[in-house]
Amino acid sequence: MKMKSNIAVSDSGFIFNPDTGESFTVNPIGGLIINQLKEGRETQEISRLIRDKYNVQFATFEKDFDDFIGLLRNYSLIENG
Amino acid sequence: MEKLRYERPLIKRLESEMPNKFGMKIDHFPKTHIDGVPVKQLIEDYGSPVFVLSEAGIRNTYKKAKKAFTTRYPKVQFAWSYKTNYLDSVCNIFHQEGSWAEVVSGFEYDKALKNGVNPKKIIFNGPDKTENDLTKAIINDSLIHIDHLDELYTIVELLETLNKRPRVAIRVNMDTGVYPMWDRFGFNYENGQAWDALNKIMASGKMDLVGLHCHIGTFMLSAKAYGVAARKLTDLALGIKRKFSHNIKYIDMGGGFASKNTLKGAYLPGYDTNPTFDDYAEEISSALLNAEYPPDSLPLLILETGRALIDEAGFLLGTVISNKRSATGKRTTIIDIGVNILFTSFWYDHKITPAQEFTQFTEETTLYGPLCMNIDVIRENATMPLLNKGDYFVIHNVGAYNMTQWMQFINLRPKVVLIDTNDKPHIIREGETMDTLNHLEITPEHLKKFEL
Numbered sequence: 195m196k197m198k199s200n201i202a203v204s205d206s207g208f209i210f211n212p213d214t215g216e217s218f219t220v221n222p223i224g225g226l227i228i229n230q231l232k233e234g235r236e237t238q239e240i241s242r243l244i245r246d247k248y249n250v251q252f253a254t255f256e257k258d259f260d261d262f263i264g265l266l267r268n269y270s271l272i273e274n275g
Numbered sequence: 276m277e278k279l280r281y282e283r284p285l286i287k288r289l290e291s292e293m294p295n296k297f298g299m300k301i302d303h304f305p306k307t308h309i310d311g312v313p314v315k316q317l318i319e320d321y322g323s324p325v326f327v328l329s330e331a332g333i334r335n336t337y338k339k340a341k342k343a344f345t346t347r348y349p350k351v352q353f354a355w356s357y358k359t360n361y362l363d364s365v366c367n368i369f370h371q372e373g374s375w376a377e378v379v380s381g382f383e384y385d386k387a388l389k390n391g392v393n394p395k396k397i398i399f400n401g402p403d404k405t406e407n408d409l410t411k412a413i414i415n416d417s418l419i420h421i422d423h424l425d426e427l428y429t430i431v432e433l434l435e436t437l438n439k440r441p442r443v444a445i446r447v448n449m450d451t452g453v454y455p456m457w458d459r460f461g462f463n464y465e466n467g468q469a470w471d472a473l474n475k476i477m478a479s480g481k482m483d484l485v486g487l488h489c490h491i492g493t494f495m496l497s498a499k500a501y502g503v504a505a506r507k508l509t510d511l512a513l514g515i516k517r518k519f520s521h522n523i524k525y526i527d528m529g530g531g532f533a534s535k536n537t538l539k540g541a542y543l544p545g546y547d548t549n550p551t552f553d554d555y556a557e558e559i560s561s562a563l564l565n566a567e568y569p570p571d572s573l574p575l576l577i578l579e580t581g582r583a584l585i586d587e588a589g590f591l592l593g594t595v596i597s598n599k600r601s602a603t604g605k606r607t608t609i610i611d612i613g614v615n616i617l618f619t620s621f622w623y624d625h626k627i628t629p630a631q632e633f634t635q636f637t638e639e640t641t642l643y644g645p646l647c648m649n650i651d652v653i654r655e656n657a658t659m660p661l662l663n664k665g666d667y668f669v670i671h672n673v674g675a676y677n678m679t680q681w682m683q684f685i686n687l688r689p690k691v692v693l694i695d696t697n698d699k700p701h702i703i704r705e706g707e708t709m710d711t712l713n714h715l716e717i718t719p720e721h722l723k724k725f726e727l
Binding site (some may be wrong): 219220221223240246248255257262265269273 | 282283288600606664
Protein backbone atom coordinates (compact mmCIF):
# COMPACT_ATOMS: atom_id res chain seq x y z
CA MET A 195 0.00 0.00 0.00
CA LYS A 196 1.49 3.32 -1.02
CA MET A 197 0.39 6.92 -1.18
CA LYS A 198 0.35 8.39 -4.66
CA SER A 199 3.69 10.06 -5.20
CA ASN A 200 2.30 13.41 -6.34
CA ILE A 201 0.18 13.97 -3.22
CA ALA A 202 1.45 17.05 -1.39
CA VAL A 203 1.38 17.02 2.40
CA SER A 204 2.17 20.11 4.47
CA ASP A 205 3.40 20.14 8.06
CA SER A 206 0.15 21.74 9.17
CA GLY A 207 -1.92 18.81 7.93
CA PHE A 208 -3.02 20.23 4.60
CA ILE A 209 -3.15 17.73 1.72
CA PHE A 210 -3.51 18.47 -1.99
CA ASN A 211 -4.25 15.98 -4.74
CA PRO A 212 -3.13 17.53 -8.08
CA ASP A 213 -4.95 14.81 -10.06
CA THR A 214 -8.37 15.86 -8.83
CA GLY A 215 -7.74 19.35 -7.46
CA GLU A 216 -9.18 18.26 -4.14
CA SER A 217 -7.71 19.32 -0.84
CA PHE A 218 -8.02 17.79 2.60
CA THR A 219 -7.08 18.33 6.21
CA VAL A 220 -5.83 15.65 8.57
CA ASN A 221 -5.34 15.54 12.31
CA PRO A 222 -1.81 14.88 13.67
CA ILE A 223 -2.21 11.08 13.81
CA GLY A 224 -3.68 11.06 10.30
CA GLY A 225 -0.74 13.16 9.09
CA LEU A 226 1.73 10.84 10.77
CA ILE A 227 0.20 7.80 9.06
CA ILE A 228 0.18 9.51 5.65
CA ASN A 229 3.83 10.53 5.99
CA GLN A 230 4.74 6.97 6.99
CA LEU A 231 2.87 5.60 4.00
CA LYS A 232 4.64 8.10 1.71
CA GLU A 233 7.95 6.83 3.06
CA GLY A 234 6.89 3.31 2.10
CA ARG A 235 6.46 1.91 5.62
CA GLU A 236 4.46 -1.28 6.04
CA THR A 237 1.21 -1.19 7.98
CA GLN A 238 2.61 -3.30 10.82
CA GLU A 239 5.47 -0.83 11.29
CA ILE A 240 3.04 2.07 11.33
CA SER A 241 0.80 0.31 13.82
CA ARG A 242 3.75 -0.31 16.15
CA LEU A 243 4.93 3.29 15.84
CA ILE A 244 1.50 4.68 16.75
CA ARG A 245 1.01 2.30 19.66
CA ASP A 246 4.47 3.18 21.00
CA LYS A 247 3.68 6.87 20.87
CA TYR A 248 -0.02 6.96 21.79
CA ASN A 249 -2.08 5.37 24.54
CA VAL A 250 -4.19 3.02 22.43
CA GLN A 251 -5.00 -0.67 22.39
CA PHE A 252 -4.10 -2.80 19.41
CA ALA A 253 -7.69 -3.67 18.50
CA THR A 254 -8.87 -0.07 18.66
CA PHE A 255 -6.07 1.20 16.46
CA GLU A 256 -6.43 -1.63 13.94
CA LYS A 257 -10.10 -0.79 13.49
CA ASP A 258 -9.43 2.95 13.17
CA PHE A 259 -6.47 2.36 10.87
CA ASP A 260 -8.52 0.20 8.49
CA ASP A 261 -11.23 2.82 8.48
CA PHE A 262 -8.68 5.56 7.72
CA ILE A 263 -7.08 3.58 4.90
CA GLY A 264 -10.57 3.01 3.49
CA LEU A 265 -11.09 6.78 3.39
CA LEU A 266 -7.70 7.38 1.73
CA ARG A 267 -8.64 4.82 -0.89
CA ASN A 268 -12.06 6.38 -1.32
CA TYR A 269 -10.45 9.79 -1.87
CA SER A 270 -8.06 8.22 -4.44
CA LEU A 271 -4.98 9.12 -2.43
CA ILE A 272 -3.54 5.59 -2.49
CA GLU A 273 -2.03 3.74 -5.43
CA ASN A 274 -4.29 1.00 -6.76
CA GLY A 275 -3.11 -2.55 -6.39
CA MET B 276 7.92 8.34 28.57
CA GLU B 277 4.21 8.86 29.09
CA LYS B 278 2.21 8.09 26.00
CA LEU B 279 0.12 10.75 24.32
CA ARG B 280 -3.68 10.72 24.40
CA TYR B 281 -4.91 8.81 21.38
CA GLU B 282 -7.26 10.31 18.85
CA ARG B 283 -8.40 8.27 15.88
CA PRO B 284 -6.85 9.32 12.52
CA LEU B 285 -9.07 11.70 10.60
CA ILE B 286 -9.05 13.08 7.07
CA LYS B 287 -11.65 15.57 5.90
CA ARG B 288 -12.19 16.75 2.36
CA LEU B 289 -12.40 20.53 2.17
CA GLU B 290 -15.66 21.44 0.49
CA SER B 291 -16.27 24.72 -1.27
CA GLU B 292 -19.95 25.18 -0.63
CA MET B 293 -22.25 28.12 -0.08
CA PRO B 294 -21.27 29.95 3.10
CA ASN B 295 -23.50 29.08 6.04
CA LYS B 296 -24.72 32.24 7.67
CA PHE B 297 -26.00 30.18 10.58
CA GLY B 298 -22.60 28.60 11.13
CA MET B 299 -21.99 27.87 14.77
CA LYS B 300 -18.82 27.51 16.69
CA ILE B 301 -17.93 24.18 18.17
CA ASP B 302 -17.65 24.09 21.92
CA HIS B 303 -13.98 23.54 22.54
CA PHE B 304 -14.16 22.98 26.26
CA PRO B 305 -14.77 19.57 27.79
CA LYS B 306 -17.29 19.25 30.63
CA THR B 307 -14.97 17.67 33.15
CA HIS B 308 -16.80 18.65 36.35
CA ILE B 309 -20.33 19.20 37.55
CA ASP B 310 -20.43 21.58 40.51
CA GLY B 311 -16.83 20.75 41.35
CA VAL B 312 -17.28 16.97 41.19
CA PRO B 313 -15.29 15.26 38.40
CA VAL B 314 -17.47 13.56 35.80
CA LYS B 315 -14.99 10.67 35.75
CA GLN B 316 -15.49 10.21 39.50
CA LEU B 317 -19.27 10.32 39.18
CA ILE B 318 -19.25 7.59 36.54
CA GLU B 319 -16.79 5.46 38.48
CA ASP B 320 -18.84 5.78 41.67
CA TYR B 321 -22.37 5.54 40.29
CA GLY B 322 -22.00 3.76 36.95
CA SER B 323 -22.71 4.72 33.37
CA PRO B 324 -25.14 6.04 32.37
CA VAL B 325 -26.13 8.18 35.34
CA PHE B 326 -28.38 11.22 35.74
CA VAL B 327 -26.83 14.04 37.75
CA LEU B 328 -28.77 16.99 39.13
CA SER B 329 -27.24 20.15 40.55
CA GLU B 330 -29.03 21.45 43.63
CA ALA B 331 -27.26 24.78 43.26
CA GLY B 332 -28.35 24.91 39.63
CA ILE B 333 -31.99 24.31 40.56
CA ARG B 334 -31.97 26.93 43.30
CA ASN B 335 -30.17 29.52 41.18
CA THR B 336 -32.57 29.12 38.28
CA TYR B 337 -35.56 29.34 40.61
CA LYS B 338 -34.20 32.54 42.16
CA LYS B 339 -33.60 34.01 38.71
CA ALA B 340 -37.17 33.25 37.64
CA LYS B 341 -38.65 34.54 40.87
CA LYS B 342 -36.65 37.75 40.64
CA ALA B 343 -37.82 38.32 37.05
CA PHE B 344 -41.45 38.26 38.17
CA THR B 345 -41.31 39.78 41.66
CA THR B 346 -39.42 42.83 40.43
CA ARG B 347 -42.29 43.51 38.03
CA TYR B 348 -45.41 42.35 39.89
CA PRO B 349 -46.17 42.50 43.62
CA LYS B 350 -47.96 39.18 44.18
CA VAL B 351 -46.26 36.13 42.67
CA GLN B 352 -46.46 32.45 43.60
CA PHE B 353 -44.72 29.55 41.87
CA ALA B 354 -46.21 26.03 41.98
CA TRP B 355 -43.82 23.22 41.11
CA SER B 356 -45.07 21.15 38.19
CA TYR B 357 -44.75 17.61 39.53
CA LYS B 358 -44.93 15.90 36.15
CA THR B 359 -41.76 17.70 35.03
CA ASN B 360 -39.69 15.92 37.65
CA TYR B 361 -41.36 14.34 40.65
CA LEU B 362 -38.35 12.88 42.39
CA ASP B 363 -39.02 13.73 46.03
CA SER B 364 -35.68 15.46 46.50
CA VAL B 365 -36.33 17.71 43.52
CA CYS B 366 -39.87 18.57 44.65
CA ASN B 367 -38.62 19.35 48.13
CA ILE B 368 -35.96 21.74 46.84
CA PHE B 369 -38.72 23.73 45.14
CA HIS B 370 -40.93 23.52 48.24
CA GLN B 371 -38.02 24.77 50.38
CA GLU B 372 -37.75 27.70 47.98
CA GLY B 373 -41.45 28.44 48.53
CA SER B 374 -43.16 26.70 45.62
CA TRP B 375 -46.59 25.20 46.01
CA ALA B 376 -47.32 21.88 44.25
CA GLU B 377 -49.08 21.57 40.89
CA VAL B 378 -50.29 18.04 40.19
CA VAL B 379 -52.26 16.37 37.42
CA SER B 380 -53.20 12.97 38.83
CA GLY B 381 -54.18 11.22 42.04
CA PHE B 382 -50.70 9.69 42.12
CA GLU B 383 -49.02 13.10 41.96
CA TYR B 384 -51.49 14.51 44.47
CA ASP B 385 -50.62 11.76 46.95
CA LYS B 386 -46.93 12.32 46.28
CA ALA B 387 -47.28 16.02 47.16
CA LEU B 388 -49.16 15.10 50.36
CA LYS B 389 -46.46 12.56 51.23
CA ASN B 390 -43.82 15.23 50.70
CA GLY B 391 -45.61 17.25 53.34
CA VAL B 392 -47.12 19.96 51.17
CA ASN B 393 -50.00 21.79 52.86
CA PRO B 394 -53.02 20.48 50.88
CA LYS B 395 -54.35 24.03 50.63
CA LYS B 396 -51.26 24.76 48.55
CA ILE B 397 -51.76 21.95 46.07
CA ILE B 398 -53.19 22.89 42.69
CA PHE B 399 -55.00 19.95 41.11
CA ASN B 400 -55.00 20.26 37.30
CA GLY B 401 -55.69 17.86 34.47
CA PRO B 402 -58.60 16.13 32.76
CA ASP B 403 -58.42 12.88 34.76
CA LYS B 404 -59.55 13.42 38.33
CA THR B 405 -61.50 10.47 39.65
CA GLU B 406 -64.36 10.84 42.13
CA ASN B 407 -61.96 9.66 44.83
CA ASP B 408 -59.38 12.26 43.77
CA LEU B 409 -61.97 15.03 43.77
CA THR B 410 -63.40 13.95 47.12
CA LYS B 411 -59.94 14.01 48.65
CA ALA B 412 -59.16 17.41 47.14
CA ILE B 413 -62.49 18.84 48.31
CA ILE B 414 -62.07 17.54 51.87
CA ASN B 415 -58.47 18.83 51.96
CA ASP B 416 -59.48 22.26 50.59
CA SER B 417 -57.00 22.00 47.71
CA LEU B 418 -57.34 24.22 44.65
CA ILE B 419 -59.29 22.32 41.97
CA HIS B 420 -58.85 23.53 38.41
CA ILE B 421 -61.86 22.23 36.50
CA ASP B 422 -61.05 20.94 33.03
CA HIS B 423 -64.46 19.99 31.58
CA LEU B 424 -68.18 20.08 32.32
CA ASP B 425 -68.31 16.43 33.38
CA GLU B 426 -65.82 17.26 36.11
CA LEU B 427 -67.89 20.29 37.13
CA TYR B 428 -71.07 18.18 37.38
CA THR B 429 -69.19 15.48 39.32
CA ILE B 430 -68.11 18.08 41.87
CA VAL B 431 -71.68 19.39 42.18
CA GLU B 432 -72.86 15.83 42.73
CA LEU B 433 -70.17 15.12 45.33
CA LEU B 434 -71.13 18.28 47.22
CA GLU B 435 -74.55 16.82 47.89
CA THR B 436 -72.95 14.52 50.45
CA LEU B 437 -69.83 16.50 51.39
CA ASN B 438 -70.40 19.41 53.70
CA LYS B 439 -67.73 21.53 52.01
CA ARG B 440 -67.37 24.59 49.81
CA PRO B 441 -64.47 23.77 47.47
CA ARG B 442 -62.14 26.36 46.09
CA VAL B 443 -62.19 26.04 42.30
CA ALA B 444 -60.90 27.65 39.13
CA ILE B 445 -61.47 26.77 35.50
CA ARG B 446 -58.85 26.11 32.92
CA VAL B 447 -59.34 28.36 29.92
CA ASN B 448 -57.98 27.68 26.44
CA MET B 449 -57.70 30.42 23.88
CA ASP B 450 -56.20 31.72 20.67
CA THR B 451 -53.00 33.54 21.58
CA GLY B 452 -51.79 33.82 18.00
CA VAL B 453 -49.49 30.83 18.14
CA TYR B 454 -49.76 27.49 16.39
CA PRO B 455 -50.76 24.91 17.42
CA MET B 456 -53.52 26.27 19.62
CA TRP B 457 -53.98 24.07 22.65
CA ASP B 458 -57.74 23.63 22.84
CA ARG B 459 -58.05 20.13 24.24
CA PHE B 460 -57.80 21.17 27.88
CA GLY B 461 -60.28 23.40 29.62
CA PHE B 462 -62.98 25.70 28.29
CA ASN B 463 -62.58 27.91 25.24
CA TYR B 464 -62.49 31.67 25.66
CA GLU B 465 -63.51 32.75 22.18
CA ASN B 466 -66.59 30.56 21.69
CA GLY B 467 -68.12 31.26 25.08
CA GLN B 468 -67.45 27.88 26.74
CA ALA B 469 -65.45 29.59 29.48
CA TRP B 470 -68.27 32.00 30.32
CA ASP B 471 -70.73 29.12 30.27
CA ALA B 472 -68.67 27.21 32.85
CA LEU B 473 -68.16 30.31 35.00
CA ASN B 474 -71.90 31.07 34.97
CA LYS B 475 -72.65 27.48 36.02
CA ILE B 476 -70.16 27.64 38.89
CA MET B 477 -71.52 30.96 40.13
CA ALA B 478 -75.14 29.81 39.71
CA SER B 479 -74.52 26.62 41.70
CA GLY B 480 -73.70 28.70 44.77
CA LYS B 481 -71.82 25.70 46.13
CA MET B 482 -68.27 26.53 45.09
CA ASP B 483 -65.89 29.35 45.72
CA LEU B 484 -64.59 30.53 42.35
CA VAL B 485 -61.12 31.71 43.35
CA GLY B 486 -59.07 31.69 40.15
CA LEU B 487 -58.68 31.47 36.42
CA HIS B 488 -56.10 29.20 34.84
CA CYS B 489 -54.57 28.77 31.42
CA HIS B 490 -51.67 26.83 29.98
CA ILE B 491 -51.26 28.00 26.43
CA GLY B 492 -48.69 25.51 25.18
CA THR B 493 -45.29 24.03 25.74
CA PHE B 494 -41.81 25.34 24.93
CA MET B 495 -43.36 28.67 23.90
CA LEU B 496 -40.89 30.62 21.79
CA SER B 497 -43.12 33.70 21.81
CA ALA B 498 -43.32 35.60 25.09
CA LYS B 499 -45.98 37.86 23.58
CA ALA B 500 -48.48 34.98 23.56
CA TYR B 501 -48.45 35.15 27.36
CA GLY B 502 -49.41 38.80 27.23
CA VAL B 503 -52.40 37.90 25.03
CA ALA B 504 -53.38 35.09 27.41
CA ALA B 505 -53.08 37.28 30.50
CA ARG B 506 -55.29 39.93 28.88
CA LYS B 507 -57.95 37.36 28.02
CA LEU B 508 -57.98 35.90 31.55
CA THR B 509 -58.12 39.44 32.89
CA ASP B 510 -61.09 40.16 30.67
CA LEU B 511 -62.89 37.18 32.22
CA ALA B 512 -61.90 38.20 35.76
CA LEU B 513 -63.15 41.74 35.29
CA GLY B 514 -66.33 40.44 33.62
CA ILE B 515 -67.02 38.27 36.69
CA LYS B 516 -66.46 41.30 38.90
CA ARG B 517 -68.97 43.31 36.87
CA LYS B 518 -71.59 40.58 36.60
CA PHE B 519 -71.36 38.94 40.04
CA SER B 520 -69.48 41.53 42.12
CA HIS B 521 -67.04 38.70 42.78
CA ASN B 522 -63.28 39.10 43.00
CA ILE B 523 -61.06 36.54 41.32
CA LYS B 524 -58.18 35.99 43.73
CA TYR B 525 -55.59 34.61 41.33
CA ILE B 526 -54.62 34.35 37.70
CA ASP B 527 -52.68 31.15 37.00
CA MET B 528 -50.66 31.43 33.80
CA GLY B 529 -49.64 27.75 33.83
CA GLY B 530 -46.31 26.71 32.39
CA GLY B 531 -44.77 26.35 28.96
CA PHE B 532 -41.74 28.63 29.24
CA ALA B 533 -38.93 27.40 26.99
CA SER B 534 -35.72 26.14 28.55
CA LYS B 535 -32.31 26.67 26.95
CA ASN B 536 -32.53 23.53 24.85
CA THR B 537 -32.49 23.70 21.06
CA LEU B 538 -35.57 22.37 19.31
CA LYS B 539 -34.96 20.08 16.37
CA GLY B 540 -34.94 22.11 13.17
CA ALA B 541 -33.89 25.35 14.87
CA TYR B 542 -31.13 27.28 13.08
CA LEU B 543 -29.54 28.72 16.17
CA PRO B 544 -28.99 27.32 19.66
CA GLY B 545 -31.80 27.78 22.15
CA TYR B 546 -29.36 29.35 24.58
CA ASP B 547 -29.08 32.37 22.27
CA THR B 548 -32.60 32.59 20.91
CA ASN B 549 -35.21 31.36 23.40
CA PRO B 550 -37.06 33.96 25.49
CA THR B 551 -35.74 34.63 28.98
CA PHE B 552 -37.67 34.74 32.26
CA ASP B 553 -37.52 38.53 31.96
CA ASP B 554 -39.20 38.39 28.54
CA TYR B 555 -42.08 36.27 29.85
CA ALA B 556 -42.36 38.30 33.06
CA GLU B 557 -42.51 41.58 31.17
CA GLU B 558 -45.40 40.43 28.99
CA ILE B 559 -47.46 38.88 31.79
CA SER B 560 -46.94 41.54 34.43
CA SER B 561 -47.57 44.38 31.96
CA ALA B 562 -50.85 42.78 30.89
CA LEU B 563 -52.01 42.46 34.49
CA LEU B 564 -50.80 45.85 35.72
CA ASN B 565 -52.25 47.70 32.74
CA ALA B 566 -55.69 46.13 33.21
CA GLU B 567 -58.58 47.73 35.11
CA TYR B 568 -57.91 45.99 38.42
CA PRO B 569 -58.19 48.41 41.33
CA PRO B 570 -54.66 48.71 42.75
CA ASP B 571 -55.68 47.18 46.06
CA SER B 572 -57.21 44.07 44.49
CA LEU B 573 -54.59 42.90 42.03
CA PRO B 574 -54.88 39.14 41.66
CA LEU B 575 -52.13 36.81 42.80
CA LEU B 576 -50.08 35.67 39.80
CA ILE B 577 -49.46 31.91 39.91
CA LEU B 578 -46.84 30.30 37.65
CA GLU B 579 -46.58 26.56 37.10
CA THR B 580 -43.21 26.73 35.40
CA GLY B 581 -41.55 23.32 35.17
CA ARG B 582 -39.19 22.73 32.28
CA ALA B 583 -37.46 26.12 32.37
CA LEU B 584 -36.74 25.76 36.10
CA ILE B 585 -35.04 22.36 36.04
CA ASP B 586 -33.76 21.55 32.55
CA GLU B 587 -30.39 23.27 32.93
CA ALA B 588 -29.69 21.64 36.29
CA GLY B 589 -29.85 18.13 34.82
CA PHE B 590 -26.99 16.24 33.15
CA LEU B 591 -26.84 12.72 31.76
CA LEU B 592 -23.39 11.15 31.87
CA GLY B 593 -22.52 8.30 29.54
CA THR B 594 -19.83 6.28 27.80
CA VAL B 595 -18.95 5.61 24.16
CA ILE B 596 -19.59 1.96 23.24
CA SER B 597 -18.26 1.94 19.69
CA ASN B 598 -17.43 3.97 16.60
CA LYS B 599 -18.65 2.71 13.24
CA ARG B 600 -19.10 3.92 9.70
CA SER B 601 -22.46 3.63 7.98
CA ALA B 602 -22.99 2.20 4.50
CA THR B 603 -22.90 5.74 3.12
CA GLY B 604 -19.60 6.49 4.82
CA LYS B 605 -21.11 8.59 7.60
CA ARG B 606 -19.47 8.39 11.01
CA THR B 607 -21.72 6.79 13.61
CA THR B 608 -21.07 6.43 17.31
CA ILE B 609 -22.93 4.13 19.67
CA ILE B 610 -23.36 5.40 23.21
CA ASP B 611 -24.82 3.76 26.30
CA ILE B 612 -27.73 6.22 26.54
CA GLY B 613 -30.91 5.33 24.69
CA VAL B 614 -34.10 7.20 23.87
CA ASN B 615 -35.86 5.22 26.61
CA ILE B 616 -34.04 7.27 29.27
CA LEU B 617 -33.55 10.40 27.17
CA PHE B 618 -37.10 10.92 25.97
CA THR B 619 -36.42 14.56 25.15
CA SER B 620 -34.03 13.55 22.36
CA PHE B 621 -37.19 13.24 20.25
CA TRP B 622 -37.69 17.02 20.59
CA TYR B 623 -34.25 18.53 21.09
CA ASP B 624 -30.81 18.51 19.59
CA HIS B 625 -29.24 18.08 23.00
CA LYS B 626 -25.83 19.61 23.57
CA ILE B 627 -23.29 16.82 24.11
CA THR B 628 -19.79 17.51 25.39
CA PRO B 629 -16.88 15.12 25.94
CA ALA B 630 -15.80 14.80 29.55
CA GLN B 631 -12.08 14.78 28.70
CA GLU B 632 -9.72 16.96 26.70
CA PHE B 633 -10.12 16.84 22.93
CA THR B 634 -8.67 18.58 19.91
CA GLN B 635 -10.31 20.93 17.46
CA PHE B 636 -10.87 18.14 14.97
CA THR B 637 -14.49 17.15 14.52
CA GLU B 638 -16.60 14.84 12.44
CA GLU B 639 -20.27 14.96 11.47
CA THR B 640 -21.60 12.09 13.55
CA THR B 641 -24.84 10.24 14.13
CA LEU B 642 -25.18 9.24 17.77
CA TYR B 643 -27.06 6.02 18.30
CA GLY B 644 -28.24 4.67 21.62
CA PRO B 645 -27.61 1.09 22.79
CA LEU B 646 -31.11 -0.26 22.19
CA CYS B 647 -31.60 -2.88 19.53
CA MET B 648 -34.24 -0.69 17.93
CA ASN B 649 -33.95 1.50 14.84
CA ILE B 650 -35.60 4.49 16.50
CA ASP B 651 -32.84 4.75 19.07
CA VAL B 652 -31.13 7.87 17.73
CA ILE B 653 -29.91 10.50 20.19
CA ARG B 654 -28.59 12.96 17.56
CA GLU B 655 -29.15 12.53 13.81
CA ASN B 656 -26.28 14.82 12.99
CA ALA B 657 -23.92 16.33 15.49
CA THR B 658 -20.54 17.93 14.93
CA MET B 659 -18.60 15.88 17.44
CA PRO B 660 -14.98 15.83 18.55
CA LEU B 661 -13.26 12.49 17.98
CA LEU B 662 -14.44 10.27 20.80
CA ASN B 663 -12.82 6.91 21.47
CA LYS B 664 -14.45 3.76 22.75
CA GLY B 665 -14.73 4.09 26.52
CA ASP B 666 -14.63 7.92 26.52
CA TYR B 667 -17.07 9.71 28.79
CA PHE B 668 -19.41 12.50 27.72
CA VAL B 669 -22.07 14.74 29.21
CA ILE B 670 -25.52 15.45 27.76
CA HIS B 671 -26.74 18.86 28.93
CA ASN B 672 -30.16 20.25 29.86
CA VAL B 673 -31.93 16.99 30.64
CA GLY B 674 -33.55 17.87 33.98
CA ALA B 675 -37.11 18.15 32.71
CA TYR B 676 -39.35 15.21 31.85
CA ASN B 677 -36.63 12.61 31.36
CA MET B 678 -36.83 11.36 34.94
CA THR B 679 -40.62 11.07 34.72
CA GLN B 680 -41.25 10.03 31.11
CA TRP B 681 -38.37 7.54 30.95
CA MET B 682 -39.23 3.93 30.50
CA GLN B 683 -37.66 0.67 31.46
CA PHE B 684 -36.99 -0.96 28.11
CA ILE B 685 -34.29 -3.48 27.23
CA ASN B 686 -31.99 -2.01 29.88
CA LEU B 687 -32.62 -1.11 33.50
CA ARG B 688 -32.99 2.54 34.41
CA PRO B 689 -29.91 4.13 35.97
CA LYS B 690 -29.26 5.92 39.25
CA VAL B 691 -30.07 9.57 39.75
CA VAL B 692 -27.52 11.55 41.76
CA LEU B 693 -28.00 15.00 43.26
CA ILE B 694 -24.96 17.16 43.99
CA ASP B 695 -25.79 19.31 46.99
CA THR B 696 -24.76 22.92 47.47
CA ASN B 697 -21.57 21.76 49.23
CA ASP B 698 -20.61 19.69 46.18
CA LYS B 699 -21.47 16.42 47.89
CA PRO B 700 -23.18 13.81 45.69
CA HIS B 701 -26.20 11.87 47.00
CA ILE B 702 -28.07 9.04 45.29
CA ILE B 703 -31.68 10.25 45.18
CA ARG B 704 -33.00 7.34 43.12
CA GLU B 705 -31.37 3.95 43.05
CA GLY B 706 -30.67 2.20 39.79
CA GLU B 707 -33.14 -0.52 38.92
CA THR B 708 -32.24 -4.16 39.46
CA MET B 709 -33.75 -7.40 38.23
CA ASP B 710 -35.67 -7.54 41.53
CA THR B 711 -37.24 -4.12 40.89
CA LEU B 712 -39.06 -5.63 37.95
CA ASN B 713 -39.43 -9.20 39.07
CA HIS B 714 -41.35 -8.36 42.21
CA LEU B 715 -44.16 -7.02 40.02
CA GLU B 716 -44.44 -10.21 37.98
CA ILE B 717 -46.54 -13.21 38.92
CA THR B 718 -45.85 -16.37 36.94
CA PRO B 719 -48.63 -18.99 37.13
CA GLU B 720 -47.50 -22.31 38.56
CA HIS B 721 -47.86 -24.18 35.27
CA LEU B 722 -45.50 -21.72 33.53
CA LYS B 723 -42.68 -21.98 36.03
CA LYS B 724 -40.91 -24.98 34.47
CA PHE B 725 -39.87 -25.99 31.00
CA GLU B 726 -37.41 -28.26 29.28
CA LEU B 727 -35.40 -27.32 26.23
